[in-house]
Every structure is written in C-alpha cells, then in structure tokens.
Amino acid sequence: MEKKIKRQESFSATFLLLAVSFVVCLISSNLFASKIFSLYGFTLSGAVIIFPISYIINDALTEIYGYRKARLTIWIGFLLNLLFVLAAQLVMLLPGAPFWEGEEAFATVFSSTPRALMASLLAFLVGANANAIIMSKMKVTNSGKNFSARAILSSIAGETMDSLIFVPVMFWFLPWMEMGKLMLGQIVIKVTYEIVILPITKLVVKRIKRMEGEDVYDYGISYNPFKLSDY
DSSP states (O other), rough: OOOOOOOOOSSHHHHHHHHHHHHHHHHHHHTTTTTTTEEEEEEEEGGGGTHHHHHHHHHHHHHHOOOHHHHHHHHHHHHHHHHHHHHHHHHSOOOTTTTTTHHHHHHHHHHHHHHHHHHHHHHHHHHHHHHHHHHHHHHHHHTTOOOHHHHHHHHHHHHHHHHHHHHHTTTTOOOOOHHHHHHHHHHHHHHHHHHHHHHHHHHHHHHHHHHTTTTOBBTEEEEETTOOOOO
C-alpha cells in the first residue's frame, strides 16, 4: 500500500521536466564519456561533468514520486538512448559531401557511442536502480527523515556500482592501473559533486513536494527493476 500526502495526475509537468532532464543527462554523458582528462591527479571521463546530475534527478524522482516512477524514467532513458545511438550509426553510414571535411571528427565522436551504450546499459541499470532502491527503502525505514544521509549513501552505492561496471567495459583497452585510477576518480568526483550540490537539491525537492502535493512512501511495492506495469 502506498502512502501519499495527496494524489494528483499520474504525470505532472514537473515530473515530465525532471524525466526529460534525466534523459538529456544520460545521452550527453555517453557522448562526453570518450574524452579522458586529468584533474588534480585524478584521471576522469568527460561524463563526470553532467552524469552526476542524472543521479541527483534520480534521487529527486524517487524521493518525491517513488521508486516505481523512477524505475520507469530509467527505462525510458535507455530506450531513447538506444534510439539516439542507432540514429547516429545510420548517419555515419551516409556518404559525406565532397566539400565536407568533418567526416573523421564526426566518426571519432560517434563511433564510441555503441560501446558507451553497452557500458551504460550494464552499469546504469545496476547503479541507478541500486540508488533508487536504497533511497526508497531508507525513506520508509526513517519515516521520511534524514534526506541528506539517504541521498549521500544511496549515491555512494549507486555511483560505485556504476563506475565499477562502466569503466572496464568502456575503457577495456587501458592498463589496469590506469583503469583503477579512472574508477576511483569517477566515484570520488561524482559523490563529491552530489554532496556539494546537496543543499540545492534539498531546497528543490522540498519546493516540488509542496508545489506538487506529492510525497510517496513505497510501502509494499515490488523492487523488481524489470516490472514496469505498476508505475
């Protein structure tokens, strides 16, 4: 049974805005993932610039609307991500105009997207669902208190699982030492990112709850990540 402050329409404009933002972050991170850079001794993927935002949105969706809608959003993100990757591969097959000089650069950017998609499918399905499940269960256990602790702990678990799967699949060609540095850097930077922005996240979540009249507690629901019929 599900406890709510108030029930509104199934999909409000605010929920749709969060869901669309989540999808944009996911697709963008796949494009940025192929660039590796160094920052204060950490070796990082370009995806760290925007990918943590998807986890922040995931926290907000789970906290406000419950795990079932967060799970639905995750799968919608993957389906649209798949559409994007397939479209990119189709465009790559089109013959370039004789005067166009960007063929090689275009291929460099988009040729990595199938591998990024595979890595994301394996990593994000585990990481994002773990993040949402932990967030959801802790909310019920703590009676809605300690949002900060729930957000941080769920993010640490989710981001760790995500990085431990994503990096080896995406960057299988790197030496083990470099791969380890990349994974550690990803986890530290992503979690730090979320901690720094946590005060803003709390304010946004509180405001949306008040505006939407939504505050879902996931009592008695299924945490099966493949069960999409009960959102």
